[in-house]
Amino acid sequence: MTAPQPPAAGVEALYEDADLLVLCKPAGLLCVPGRGPDKQDCLSARAQQRWPGALIVHRLDQATSGLVLMARHIEAQRRLSHAFAERQVHKRYQAVVQGLLGTVGGDWSEIDLPIAADWERRPLRVIDPVQGKPSRTRWRVLAQDTAAQTTRVELEPVTGRTHQLRVHLAALGHPILGDALYADARTQALAPRLLLHAAELRFAHPAHGGACAFAAPAGF
Template sequence: MPFTDDAINALNLQESQYPLEFFQTFAQQVTVYEDNDIWVVDKPAGLLSVDGKTLKVSMLARLERANPNVKLIHRLDMDTSGLLIFAKNAAAQTNISKQFIDRLPQKTYQARVFGIWEDVGATGRISVPVRYEPTTKPRHIVDRDWSKNALTLYEVLAHEQCNGQAVTRVALKPVTGRSHQLRVHMVHAGHVIIGDSIYAEGLALEIAPRLNLHAQQLRLKHPVLGAWMDWESSVPF
């Protein structure tokens, strides 16, 4: 559910009054890897990656309080948890941003979707364009006439139960990086991600307290060393 104006103002005020020690401790708690050039963190669900138009509480803003040199490279949806990489200087930011443009980084997400979706071990690909639909803000939709394609690879990991309902655990690998791509592709597949406050309804929304989507693995080349590096985050659901 969207925040009310009063709630946004209260959150912004609260964040502005926290002491430096809060941000330093937060940075330590979320750090997965850090060196002179890059900073890999584990973003909690419910926190923006970067400040919004009104809500000024985000991962970037908090890290900047601990280290003003931190620079944004990519984002996760507010409701998605998991691995984010930031740069600590302009050269590293440029290098890794170009890697994302060239689709070199390898990203794996885990999700739990509503219902039984294919056999365990099944793999496949979803290749349909995704675009923003302004009449149903903030939703995105599949539009086969849209010029920019979106490609997701998937693997069925397990069939499970969540609060008495059948769900399927899947690994999702976005080849492209369209906004809401994984969420919309799961809707398109007929198995919405559980706990998705934007796309799920009824039991699919109610059985999970949060969006069950987590950026579990990230692999890319170090901007200075040139070596491939891998990071993994524990899935919290």
């Protein structure tokens, strides 16, 4: 494996080879360009400055930090996109949520609540048992702060709906700290950013099929 590279325009490369890149996206940076000239700075644009032809495979919310996988060429993108679609890429996140949730060291639990777009309040999503798409999240407690009344959780999305982790935790009554979309004003104010981080990625290499595993600690 290639040694970790220094940041490229504020983006850290944990790994690179001829087929893929593993980058660590900072919170607040878009994955792809948005609408308008003020939303052109993004992870893909910064990556392409250093690795021409780099292609997005999946995305994180702008407010979420952590590991993002990119392809170096179209065939790698095709294979990695297929792996994501077939749920062959395993992702784990860490978050800090409001309130004391579960028991430290307990078993994995699962949230199974269907998610739909809230068309009147886009880009928000809602739990909708009629129109919602099946959505599943596994979670377990890593630590609790009884003084602050917060819980650090590890999350494993089984499905990949937009805002899934944020919506599911809010539906449990434990929104993520700093969440400007799904938390009340008090919970938003408890952190300067959304405390959600993509901490682990595991997948088969698109060229040779070997096991790849990467981790990046949360900065909160």
